[in-house]
Amino acid sequence: MAVSLEPITQAQIQAYQANGIIQVDDALTPTELSDFRAALAEATDQPGLNYTYRVGEQYTQHVNVWTTHPAVRRHVSNRKLAEIARQLSQSPRVRLWHDQLIVKMPGNRPSSWHQDLTLWPMIESGPLTCWIALVDVTVEMGCMSFIPGSHCWGRLAFGTLPVDVTDTLEGVRLLIPEDKRDQVRPVTFELKAGSCTFHNCLTLHYASPNRTALPRLGFIINYMPEGITFSGKKHVTTDPLSLSVGQPIAGELFPILASADPREIA
Numbered sequence: 494m495a496v497s498l499e500p501i502t503q504a505q506i507q508a509y510q511a512n513g514i515i516q517v518d519d520a521l522t523p524t525e526l527s528d529f530r531a532a533l534a535e536a537t538d539q540p541g542l543n544y545t546y547r548v549g550e551q552y553t554q555h556v557n558v559w560t561t562h563p564a565v566r567r568h569v570s571n572r573k574l575a576e577i578a579r580q581l582s583q584s585p586r587v588r589l590w591h592d593q594l595i596v597k598m599p600g601n602r603p604s605s606w607h608q609d610l611t612l613w614p615m616i617e618s619g620p621l622t623c624w625i626a627l628v629d630v631t632v633e634m635g636c637m638s639f640i641p642g643s644h645c646w647g648r649l650a651f652g653t654l655p656v657d658v659t660d661t662l663e664g665v666r667l668l669i670p671e672d673k674r675d676q677v678r679p680v681t682f683e684l685k686a687g688s689c690t691f692h693n694c695l696t697l698h699y700a701s702p703n704r705t706a707l708p709r710l711g712f713i714i715n716y717m718p719e720g721i722t723f724s725g726k727k728h729v730t731t732d733p734l735s736l737s738v739g740q741p742i743a744g745e746l747f748p749i750l751a752s753a754d755p756r757e758i759a
């Protein structure tokens with residue numbers, strides 16, 4: 494597939510660096526979107542395949558669906574999205590960290606405020622997340638909100654508070670350094686199906702509860718720039734791998750999806 498060498502503008506890269514979040518409209522064509530949705534429905538309709546399935550009160554996750562279905566793999570390897578991730582992270586190459594089909598069912602509670610990196614087994618910061626709307630996602634359905642600039646506040650002490658405290662902005666404010674608390678101005682991103690956001694692994698984010706009768710379908714591609722190493726923290730993706738602390742997170746389960754040298758792309 495031919496990929497534009499400039500899938501995003503310098504202004505978008507600068508906005509990402511300043512805010513830790515950008516929105517990319519119409520990232521998928523209508524054909525890509527319907528093909529991707531059909532592939533995901535097929536992949537998740539076959540119990541026993543090699544992805545991890547977790548039902549929660551915030552959402553249900555299907556993790557690493559790409560490993561089970563060739564068409565899902567093709568969409569997760571989307572060259573344009575991976576090249577955007579590479580340019581945003583200013584890295585010679587990006588690898589897949591993992592994917593997640595993320596379904597917020599009617600009645601599911603908020604996805605509590607957090608920074609992705611505090612959940613991940615990584616020593617360095619730099620990974621980033623592409624959150625793709627597979628349906629039109631509104632506030633009522635549980636769209637995402639982000640706190641611009643929060644990626645510059647370092648790793649906050651998630652884990653020291655009960656998770657339901659961080660369901661609210663007042664709760665997460667307790668974790669934010671005092672001199673930053675007047676900068677807490679969340680921005681909410683309603684997305685049309687096929688549009689997406691990219692956020693830095695330290696950007697604080699949240700999703701509202703699903704108050705509609707329809708499942709909110711989103712798909713996450715998590716990318717890693719060059720040089721990310723294992724911290725030893727437990728994580729569903731790395732637990733089976735027996736990695737040593739300090740070892741690069743690389744190899745077959747983490748294919749290169751974009752590179753300044755196209756010969757490296759899996």
Ligand SMILES: O=C(O)CCC(=O)C(=O)O
Nearest residue numbers: 552595604609698700711
């Ligand atoms: O989709 C959601 O509701 C939250 C997803 C999220 O924040 C995450 O996986 O980091």
